[in-house]
Amino acid sequence: MLLASCSRRAESPVPVEIEHEVSPAPARVGPVTITFKLADSNGKLITGAHIAIEADMSHAGMSPVFAEAKEEAAGRYKAHLEFQMAGDWVILLHVTLPGGKKLEQQIDVRDVRPN
Amino acid sequence: MNLSSIPAQETNPEVRPFDLMHVPVVGDLFRWRYARPVLQAPLLVLSIIMILHGLFGPTLAPKNLATTLSWLHFRGILVLVLLCAGNFFCLACPFMLVRQAARRFFKPRFNWPRTLRNKWISVGLFVLILFTYELFDLWSSPWWTAWLIVGYFLSVLVVDGFFKHASFCKFVCPIGQFNFVASTLSPFEVKVREQDVCTRCHTKDCIRGRREPVSDLVTIRGCELALFQPSKVGNMDCTFCLDCVHACPHDNIGILSRLPGSELMTDPIRSGIGYFSRRKDLAALAIVFTFGALLNAFGMVSPVYAVETWLGRILHVNHEAPVLGVIFTFFLIAEPVLLLGLAAWLTRAWSGSQRALLPLAIRYTYGIVPLGFGMWLAHYCFHFLTGLYTVIPVTQNTIASLGRPFLGEPRWSLTGLPANIVQVIEIGFLVLGLAGSLVVTYGLAEDDSPDKPLRAFLPWAAVCLILWCASMWLMFQPMEMRATMMMSG
Ligand code: SF4
Ligand code: SF4
Ligand SMILES: [Cu+2]
Numbered sequence: 001m002l003l004a005s006c007s008r009r010a011e012s013p014v015p016v017e018i019e020h021e022v023s024p025a026p027a028r029v030g031p032v033t034i035t036f037k038l039a040d041s042n043g044k045l046i047t048g049a050h051i052a053i054e055a056d057m058s059h060a061g062m063s064p065v066f067a068e069a070k071e072e073a074a075g076r077y078k079a080h081l082e083f084q085m086a087g088d089w090v091i092l093l094h095v096t097l098p099g100g101k102k103l104e105q106q107i108d109v110r111d112v113r114p115n
Numbered sequence: 116m117n118l119s120s121i122p123a124q125e126t127n128p129e130v131r132p133f134d135l136m137h138v139p140v141v142g143d144l145f146r147w148r149y150a151r152p153v154l155q156a157p158l159l160v161l162s163i164i165m166i167l168h169g170l171f172g173p174t175l176a177p178k179n180l181a182t183t184l185s186w187l188h189f190r191g192i193l194v195l196v197l198l199c200a201g202n203f204f205c206l207a208c209p210f211m212l213v214r215q216a217a218r219r220f221f222k223p224r225f226n227w228p229r230t231l232r233n234k235w236i237s238v239g240l241f242v243l244i245l246f247t248y249e250l251f252d253l254w255s256s257p258w259w260t261a262w263l264i265v266g267y268f269l270s271v272l273v274v275d276g277f278f279k280h281a282s283f284c285k286f287v288c289p290i291g292q293f294n295f296v297a298s299t300l301s302p303f304e305v306k307v308r309e310q311d312v313c314t315r316c317h318t319k320d321c322i323r324g325r326r327e328p329v330s331d332l333v334t335i336r337g338c339e340l341a342l343f344q345p346s347k348v349g350n351m352d353c354t355f356c357l358d359c360v361h362a363c364p365h366d367n368i369g370i371l372s373r374l375p376g377s378e379l380m381t382d383p384i385r386s387g388i389g390y391f392s393r394r395k396d397l398a399a400l401a402i403v404f405t406f407g408a409l410l411n412a413f414g415m416v417s418p419v420y421a422v423e424t425w426l427g428r429i430l431h432v433n434h435e436a437p438v439l440g441v442i443f444t445f446f447l448i449a450e451p452v453l454l455l456g457l458a459a460w461l462t463r464a465w466s467g468s469q470r471a472l473l474p475l476a477i478r479y480t481y482g483i484v485p486l487g488f489g490m491w492l493a494h495y496c497f498h499f500l501t502g503l504y505t506v507i508p509v510t511q512n513t514i515a516s517l518g519r520p521f522l523g524e525p526r527w528s529l530t531g532l533p534a535n536i537v538q539v540i541e542i543g544f545l546v547l548g549l550a551g552s553l554v555v556t557y558g559l560a561e562d563d564s565p566d567k568p569l570r571a572f573l574p575w576a577a578v579c580l581i582l583w584c585a586s587m588w589l590m591f592q593p594m595e596m597r598a599t600m601m602m603s604g
Contacts, residue, residue, distance in 0.1 A: 058255040059596045060176045060183040060509075061502025063530040086417060087595040088255070090175060114417050114593040 015041035018093065018105055027112045029083050034091070036069060036077040045075025050096040053079050055109075058088035086114035135200075135303055135370035136360070145370065148335070148361055155212035162209045162264055168513060169261025179257035181264070183502070183509045186254045191499020194297065194492050201301040201370070202294045205284065205354035210271040214283070217272055227282040234292060234396040241289040241403050242447060249414045249439055254596060281339035284354050291354065296404045297488050298350035299481075300375045300551065305353055305360065305368060306344070312367045313345035321359040321368065335362045341387035344368055348385040349378030351397075376551050379481045380558035392478040401480050402451045405487025409585055410446040412494045416592035454581065455480055458574035466564040466571035478563065479575055482556035486579060489548015490586045493541040497594075500540065503531035541590050549583040 019037040034053070038046040051069035056062070062085060069079035083089060091107040136142040144150050161184070169181030176182035196203050205211075244263075251259050274283040284291045307313050320326075321344040324337035336358045338344070344359050344367075360368045382392050391397060413419050419442075426438045459476035462468060468475060508525035515525065531537075553576060560572035 056175055056177045057596075058176060058252075059186070060179070060254070061187050061498055061505055061531070062177060063505070064177065064527050066527075085595075086593050087597050111597060114595065 029115045031082050034079050047074045048098040052094040054092045056090050083112050133372040154207035159209035159212050166261045169257040176255045181257040181260040185260050187498050187502040190495040194495045197297040201303040202298040202355045214271050214275045223279045225278050227278045234400045237292045238399050285340050295351050302375050303370050304373050306371045308367050308369050312365050320362040325362045337362050343386040346386040379555045398477040398480040405483045408487045408490035412589045415596045417595050454578050458578045461574035462571045466567045485551025486548040486582050489544045492544040500537045501531040504529035545586050552579040
C-alpha cells in the first residue's frame with residue numbers, strides 16, 4: 001500500500017504542487033523509496049526539474065541523509081533513501097525548476113517503525 | 116572492618132588526599148578571586164548564542180545549536196565532569212553571573228521563607244522539567260529549548276532578586292539539585308585541609324565572609340549555601356563556588372580527593388543540611404533522581420509508544436498530558452513506594468532493626484543514587500557520544516548562514532562514535548552504578564544492623580538488581596525519540 005498525500009503549496013512565486021509517496025508505508029528503518037509528482041497550478045506536469053533531497057531526524061545527534069531524485073516518467077520523480085533510525089524524519093526538498101527557479105519544501109515522515 | 120563510619124581520608128592518616136588546588140595552573144586559577152566569573156563568561160556567551168539560534172535559527176533540531184548543545188553536549192559533559200571531578204558546572208554556572216551583575220543594582224531584601232527551606236519546590240520543578248521535556252518534546256524543538264534557557268535566567272533574576280544568599284541554588288534550581296545528588300559520587304570535595312586550624316580559627320570567615328576590620332563590610336563572601344566548612348560533610352548543596360576558599364584567611368580549604376559515594380554510607384549531622392535520614396525532601400529528591408533516570412530513558416524508546424497508545428485507549432483520552440501523568444505517577448510514586456517500602460519492611464523484619472519503617476526507608480533510599488547516576492551517565496553519554504561531532508557541521512552551517520563561511524562548508528557526514536562502542540561504555544556505566552549501589556547499601560546495612568548486616572542488606576540488593584535489570588533492558592531498546600505519540604486522531 002502506498003501512502004499518498006498532497007503537500008502544502010510551496011511558498012514561492014511559482015505555484016507548484018508537489019505530491020509525494022513513501023514506500024513502504026508505514027515507513028520502516030532501512031531503504032525507502034519516495035516518489036514525487038510535480039505539477040504547476042493548472043495541473044500540468046513539470047518535467048526536467050532537479051530535486052535534491054536531504055533527510056534529517058527531528059532530534060539532534062544524527063547525520064542527515066542526502067539523495068537526488070531521478071525523473072522516471074514525465075513529471076514523476078523517484079529517490080532512494082535509507083532511514084537509519086526509528087522515529088520522526090523530516091525530508092527537505094531543494095527543487096530547481098527548468099527555468100532555474102528554486103524552491104524548498106519540507107515533508108514530515110513521522111513514526112518510522114523500527115525493524 | 117566497618118568502613119562506612121569512617122570518613123575516607125581518615126582511615127589512614129599517612130595517606131594525604133590529593134588536592135586539586137595544588138595542581139599547577141588549575142590550582143592557580145581556582146585560587147584567583149575572579150576564577151568564577153572567568154569560567155562563567157564563556158558559558159554565558161554560549162547560552163546567549165543558543166537562545167538566539169533557538170529563537171531565530173533553523174527550526175530543525177539537528178541544525179540548531181540550542182538543541183544540539185543542550186541535549187547532546189551540555190548533558191553529556193555535565194555528567195562526565197560530575198563523575199570524573201565534581202560539581203564544576205555550578206562553579207561555571209552562567210545564571211549566577213547574570214545574578215551577580217543584577218545584584219549590583221538590586222540588593223535582595225528578604226530571607227528565604229523558613230517553611231520553604233527544603234527541597235520540595237526543587238523536587239517539584241525537577242519533575243516538571245522531566246514532564247515538559249516529554250510533553251513538548253523539547254529535544255526536537257529549538258524554540259522551546261531557547262525559552263527554557265530564557266525562563267531559567269528570568270527565574271534566577273526573580274528569586275535571587277528578592278531573596279538573599281544563594282536561595283535559587285539551594286532551594287529552587289533543578290539542575291543544581293541534579294548536580295548536588297550526582298556529586299555525592301564525585302571524587303572531589305571542597306573541604307578543610309586541617310581540622311585543627313579551624314578549631315583555632317576565631318573569625319570563621321568561610322561562613323561569615325571576610326570583612327574589613329573597621330567597617331565590618333564583607334569583602335569576600337562566605338558560603339551562601341550555609342555550609343560551614345569545619346562541619347560540612349560531602350558535596351550535597353555545594354556549588355563549588357570557591358567563595359569559602361577565597362574567604363578563609365588561613366588558606367585551609369582545598370578541593371580534596373575522597374572515595375566517591377562515601378558520604379552516602381554515613382549519617383552524621385551535616386552543616387546546612389542536618390541528618391540525611393531525617394530529610395524526607397532529600398530522600399524524595401534521591402528517588403526522583405534515580406527513578407527519573409529510568410523514566411527519562413523510557414520516554415525515548417520504542418515501547419513507550421505502545422504503552423501510551425494502550426493507556427490512551429483504556430483512559431479514553433486523546434491528549435498526551437493525562438497519559439504522561441499516569442506514567443509519571445507510576446514511575447515516580449507507585450514504583451518507588453512499592454519497591455522501597457517493601458525492602459524497608461523486609462529489612463526491619465529480618466534484621467530486627469529498631470528504626471521505624473519510614474526513617475529506615477529514607478536512610479536506605481540514598482543507596483540507590485549510584486544506580487540512578489549510572490543510568491543518567493549511560494543515557495546522556497549515548498546521545499553525547501553518538502552525536503559527538505555533530506556540533507561541528509551545525510556550527511559551520513550557522514556561520515555559513517550568516518554569510519561568512521570561514522569555517523568552510525558544513526561537513527554533515529560528521530556524526531559521532533559508532534553505536535556498538537557507545538553501547539559498551541553504557542553497559543560499563545550501568546555496572547558501575549550497580550556496584551556503587553550494592554557497596555553503599557551494604558555499608559548502610561553494616562552501620563545499621565552490625566550483627567545481621569547481610570539480612571538487612573538482601574532486600575536492598577534485590578531492589579538494586581531489579582532497577583539494574585530495568586536499566587539494562589531500557590538501554591537495549593531501540594531509541595525512537597518520536598515527537599508525536601497518539602496518531603489515532
Ligand atoms: S575554613 Fe578557614 S575560615 Fe573557615 S573555620 Fe576553617 S580556618 Fe576558619
Ligand atoms: S562550601 Fe559553600 S562557599 Fe564553599 S564551594 Fe561549596 S558552596 Fe561554595
Ligand atoms: Cu534519550
